[in-house]
Amino acid sequence: MESRQETQLVEKARKGDIGAFEELIRMTGGRIYNLGFKLLRNKEDASDLMQETYIKAYEHIDSFRGNSAFSTWLYRIATNLALMKMRREKNQKVSTDEIKEAYDNSMVKEMPDWTHNPAYHFKNQELKDLLNRAIDSLPSKYRSVFVLHDMEGFPVSEVADMLSLSEPAVKTRSHRSRLFLRERLADYFKQGHKAQVGGG
Amino acid sequence: MKCEDICRLISEYLDDGLDLELRGIMREHINLCERCSALLKTMKETISFTRRMSETEKVPDAVINRVYCEIHIRYERRIKSETFAPPEASKYNKKKEKRR
Numbered sequence: 001m002e003s004r005q006e007t008q009l010v011e012k013a014r015k016g017d018i019g020a021f022e023e024l025i026r027m028t029g030g031r032i033y034n035l036g037f038k039l040l041r042n043k044e045d046a047s048d049l050m051q052e053t054y055i056k057a058y059e060h061i062d063s064f065r066g067n068s069a070f071s072t073w074l075y076r077i078a079t080n081l082a083l084m085k086m087r088r089e090k091n092q093k094v095s096t097d098e099i100k101e102a103y104d105n106s107m108v109k110e111m112p113d114w115t116h117n118p119a120y121h122f123k124n125q126e127l128k129d130l131l132n133r134a135i136d137s138l139p140s141k142y143r144s145v146f147v148l149h150d151m152e153g154f155p156v157s158e159v160a161d162m163l164s165l166s167e168p169a170v171k172t173r174s175h176r177s178r179l180f181l182r183e184r185l186a187d188y189f190k191q192g193h194k195a196q197v198g199g200g
Numbered sequence: 201m202k203c204e205d206i207c208r209l210i211s212e213y214l215d216d217g218l219d220l221e222l223r224g225i226m227r228e229h230i231n232l233c234e235r236c237s238a239l240l241k242t243m244k245e246t247i248s249f250t251r252r253m254s255e256t257e258k259v260p261d262a263v264i265n266r267v268y269c270e271i272h273i274r275y276e277r278r279i280k281s282e283t284f285a286p287p288e289a290s291k292y293n294k295k296k297e298k299r300r
């Protein structure tokens with residue numbers, strides 16, 4: 001969401017006004033921190049990512065062209081830094097093959113409608129933990145797309161732009177991630193979790 | 201249209217990414233097919249559940265302060281290099297020279 005205020009602050013910051021840059025951090029910091037938290041899955045890494053993102057933005061503010069919102073530009077920097085970190089770590093619990101398997105399964109396997117199951121409730125902490133673990137386990141190329149598109153709500157075209165991917169590639173990764181997470185939920189309900197509410 | 205086609209296209213259907221005619225054909229199938237209507241509902245819920253889970257965390261003050269601090273260090277550095285460096289030593293001044 002580009003605002004006039006943001007544009008003016010960017011202009012000032014570009015001319016060396018540090019107060020304006022601080023104001024931009026104050027305005028966008030929460031979103032960048034939370035993006036980092038969703039991508040990297042822990043607070044410490046989210047903090048480091050936030051710091052690296054603003055340092056990079058500060059040092060390269062002259063290259064910001066204003067074609068997109070400043071916050072989108074920051075998202076792009078943060079996502080790319082996060083992806084580099086995720087690639088370095090490679091501690092994924094699920095392989096790309098398993099993601100594809102979930103995709104194939106959904107074509108053939110019967111999956112009942114669990115949306116009326118009494119255990120399907122937002123207060124069900126077990127369900128939230130399960131989904132968090134499932135998102136953790138997504139390979140970075142899927143997780144980045146899922147977080148940006150489904151959790152942050154960016155349209156396919158913007159996600160493609162941020163990650164330097166084609167739109168069909170974004171759509172495929174988004175679709176497979178969704179099917180994978182849905183399968184994890186289906187497994188949970190299949191195991192007979194009937195009426196657990198609350199807790200955690 | 202087969203169930204497999206619905207499964208292949210369901211994400212784009214949810215993202216409003218298909219043309220009206222194709223959406224109409226899909227809607228017709230989904231309305232009549234229990235399996236595909238379950239697919240649509242569970243996909244929708246999976247997305248909305250994860251979206252609701254992504255409620256925002258507050259940035260700790262210490263983290264924000266650390267960021268400000270790092271930016272200030274770079275700001276000071278920049279000011280110093282602009283003030284004290286001989287013209288040929290910094291890129292910034294080189295550019296300035298050219299403009300003159």
Ligand SMILES: [Zn+2]
Nearest residue numbers: 203233235236
């Ligand atoms: Zn069907």
